[in-house]
Amino acid sequence: xxxxxxxxxxxxxxxxxxxxxxxxxxxxxxxxxxxxxxxxxxxxxxxxxxxxxxxxxxxxxxxxxxxxxxxxxxxxxxxxxxxxxxxxxxxxxxxxxxxxxxxxxxxxxxxxxxxxxxxxxxxxxxxxxxxxxxxxxxxxxxxxxxxxxxxxxxxxxxxxxxxxxxxxxxxxxxxxxxxxxxxxxxxxxxxxxxxxxxxxxxxxxxxxxxxxxxxxxxxxxxxxxxxxxxxxxxxxxxxxxxxxxxxxxxxxxxxxxxxxxxxxxxxxxxxxxxxxxxxxxxxxxxxxxxxxxxxxxxxxxxxxxxxxxxxxxxxxxxxxxxxxxxxxxxxxxxxxxxxxxxxxxxxxxxxxxxxxxxxxxxxxxxxxxxxxxxxxxxxxxxxxxxxxxxxxxxxxxxxxxxxxxxxxxxxxxxxxxxxxxxxxxxxxxxxxxxxxxxxxxxxxxxxxxxxxxxxxxxxxxxxx
Numbered sequence: 001x002x003x004x005x006x007x008x009x010x011x012x013x014x015x016x017x018x019x020x021x022x023x024x025x026x027x028x029x030x031x032x033x034x035x036x037x038x039x040x041x042x043x044x045x046x047x048x049x050x051x052x053x054x055x056x057x058x059x060x061x062x063x064x065x066x067x068x069x070x071x072x073x074x075x076x077x078x079x080x081x082x083x084x085x086x087x088x089x090x091x092x093x094x095x096x097x098x099x100x101x102x103x104x105x106x107x108x109x110x111x112x113x114x115x116x117x118x119x120x121x122x123x124x125x126x127x128x129x130x131x132x133x134x135x136x137x138x139x140x141x142x143x144x145x146x147x148x149x150x151x152x153x154x155x156x157x158x159x160x161x162x163x164x165x166x167x168x169x170x171x172x173x174x175x176x177x178x179x180x181x182x183x184x185x186x187x188x189x190x191x192x193x194x195x196x197x198x199x200x201x202x203x204x205x206x207x208x209x210x211x212x213x214x215x216x217x218x219x220x221x222x223x224x225x226x227x228x229x230x231x232x233x234x235x236x237x238x239x240x241x242x243x244x245x246x247x248x249x250x251x252x253x254x255x256x257x258x259x260x261x262x263x264x265x266x267x268x269x270x271x272x273x274x275x276x277x278x279x280x281x282x283x284x285x286x287x288x289x290x291x292x293x294x295x296x297x298x299x300x301x302x303x304x305x306x307x308x309x310x311x312x313x314x315x316x317x318x319x320x321x322x323x324x325x326x327x328x329x330x331x332x333x334x335x336x337x338x339x340x341x342x343x344x345x346x347x348x349x350x351x352x353x354x355x356x357x358x359x360x361x362x363x364x365x366x367x368x369x370x371x372x373x374x375x376x377x378x379x380x381x382x383x384x385x386x387x388x389x390x391x392x393x394x395x396x397x398x399x400x401x402x403x404x405x406x407x408x409x410x411x412x413x414x415x416x417x418x419x420x421x422x423x424x425x426x427x428x429x430x431x432x433x434x435x436x437x438x439x440x441x442x443x444x445x446x447x448x449x450x451x452x453x454x455x456x457x458x459x460x461x462x463x464x
Contacts, residue, residue: 009107012116013100020099020123023380024092024132029402030387031088032265037135038429041087042442043071044078045426055221057137060179061330063234067176069214070137082422084401084429087135095132098142099123105150106343113353117369118346122338124376126383127256130265131335137177138332144174145339152188156197156310164203165210172211174336183327184336187317191310248329249322253315254294256334257341258287259379264331267395276389277382286375293372294341297348305347314340407432411460420446424456431460 039058047054054075057066077090099122107115122128131139148170151163171188174181192199222229255261259280263270274280301308318337322329349372353365392399408428415424423446430439440462443453457463 007112009104009112012103012112012119016103016119016123017096017100019120021093021096023124023129023384024096025089027384028085028088028133029400030384031401032130032134032397033084033088033401033404033429033433034398035430035433035435037084038426038433038435039438040071040074040135041084042426042430042438044074044082044087045422046442047071047075048078048082049423053217055217061328062179062238064231064238065218066137067215067218069173069176070140072214073140074135084135084405088133088401091135091139092133094140094143098146102146102339102342105146106346109150109153110343110347110350114343114346114350117349117353118342120373121257121345121376122342124373124380125257125338125342126259126262126376126380127331128338129380131332138180138335141174141177141181141335142339144170144177145336148174149339149343152310156192156195157307159197161198161200161203164200165207168204168207169211170207172208176211176214178332178335180333180336183318183321183333184314186321187314190317191313194313195310243326243328245323245326246329247323249319249327252329252331252334253319253337253341254291256331256338257294257345258290259283259376259383260287261331262383263395265395265397266393267397269390269394272390273383273386276386279378280382283375283379286371290345290372293345293348295348296351297344297346300347300351301344304351308347311340311344315344404429404432414459415456420448427456428460431462436462 036058043054043058054068054071057068057071060066074087078087099119102122103115103119106118110118128142132142133139148167151167151170154160154163155167171181171185175185222231227233252261262273266273298312301312315337321327322333327333349365349369352368353362356362356365387393387397387400391403408425411428411432412421412424415421418424423442427439427442427446430442439460440457443456443462446453448456454463
């Protein structure tokens, strides 16, 4: 019976869906909701109040505005229901289903054992969970990366050029979601040159053009703006800023596969987190040992699966490009490596599992995998408990959503019966996230009479 279930893809697909959905589709009171999320939500409300072509997203860490693709996606997702919880649920559901798709893609390429190991790792990966349930462009990268891996595998291994159009269309979309897509694109071109893979250039160009249709409004804005192309000027300013080469770019790939590096979002509360949950100190020792699994995955590829050597090139090239270009080692820049790293880790477990010629050795391998998996699960439970007890994190995470939502409801309760209530709520989220000037701008652009606007500013705490 067990052997039959082990080979049954439907059984594993359902199991993986529930595993991936546990932390992604529950605990919505704990989600991260700050200025970026508030700005995107405001854009959606504005669009449905006054439908118009969206030309830009929101300002990025580079000082430029993002492409409007993510906003278009949010418009579709919020066609029926428009509130932060539903948008977050939609993104989380997409990512949960993507983990299931990952299982079937890896099964087809590497076999069922590697697919099971890999999809369960991805299901409970703490950073994978964090970056799969926010109103944030990067949180939708995975849905593009999984099919891209399959298509690139067909191109590199089978020399099948019929997928060239789709590959470059996906690249165009990924770059619009986040600038890390540029590094993924450049890495791929380098790898194709190294492995001497010929491309159907016509199909590649057509794929880029098709995937860039949503860039047209952005380009029109840049051409019509005065001065011309303000985002070009902002990007040049970023390039000329003082930056250093960040050695952590070579460490992040290993941190993102565990519960390491969470000081990145917990800030000064990270020490309080480890004190409140002493098990984190033990788990850290387990996490520090996980690169050994990565090493086994590398050995597996080098010794037995050399045709998949290109996967290792991605892990080497992308951090190197970040380092060379003086890109700060933000954790979310490594989302693009998560599926590749997960496959390598899964190959590591598969390597020792298949090499074990005694049943007790196979059981021991499964025990090691269970420890790895359980460590991430315990970490995620601990993190959720800490977020719920602390509620307002003194770091990048900020207040949990239930705190923000309660505050916004209190600020806007007297306006509930007004037709413009949803608009007022979106402005309140901006005000609560610290976007005071943007909130004032939204009030001025809403057509409220002066007396009402002044009272609203007062109620939302926009007036000192």
